[in-house]
Amino acid sequence: MRVVRIAGLFLFVCLALSAAAQAQCPPWRPCGPGNTWGGNRLIRQGFYGADFRPACACHDECLKTCVSRYECDRQFLCNMYAACDYSCNPEKCRHKARCYYRAARLAHMFSR
Numbered sequence: 001m002r003v004v005r006i007a008g009l010f011l012f013v014c015l016a017l018s019a020a021a022q023a024q025c026p027p028w029r030p031c032g033p034g035n036t037w038g039g040n041r042l043i044r045q046g047f048y049g050a051d052f053r054p055a056c057a058c059h060d061e062c063l064k065t066c067v068s069r070y071e072c073d074r075q076f077l078c079n080m081y082a083a084c085d086y087s088c089n090p091e092k093c094r095h096k097a098r099c100y101y102r103a104a105r106l107a108h109m110f111s112r
Contacts, residue, residue, distance in 0.1 A: 031056035031100075047096040051089035055079035059104070069108050077101040 005104050007045035031041030046052045058079055062072035087093040 046083065048084075048087040048089040048093040050080075050083040050093045052080055052083055052097070052100065055083060072109070073101060073104050076104060 031045045042051075044052075044111055045056070055076055058077040062067070062075060065072075077097060080100060081094055084090045084093035084097055
């Protein structure tokens with residue numbers, strides 16, 4: 001199971017890097033690296049009844065400002081945690097939120 005998670009994270013990071021030149025994500029599906037081949041269509045927009053789309057859209061907007069990338073990523077995690085409060089399984093939802101947060105941090109490290 002751990003190998004599957006690592007492979008999924010690797011796929012997410014690869015897609016993020018391949019879409020780094022993409023200007024914007026479509027507003028109807030903001031979570032993910034863009035609307036490239038597969039792009040953010042492969043990235044789930046929420047888990048266990050929580051909707052991560054507002055957190056993703058807010059993260060995209062934050063990255064357009066002069067705020068540090070780290071601060072934007074931390075706010076992204078907080079927003080996803082807030083969405084998880086209303087899910088049917090908050091604990092598992094927060095686990096998925098941490099995975100998204102780590103993927104965002106990794107994508108930043110590899111895009112330097």
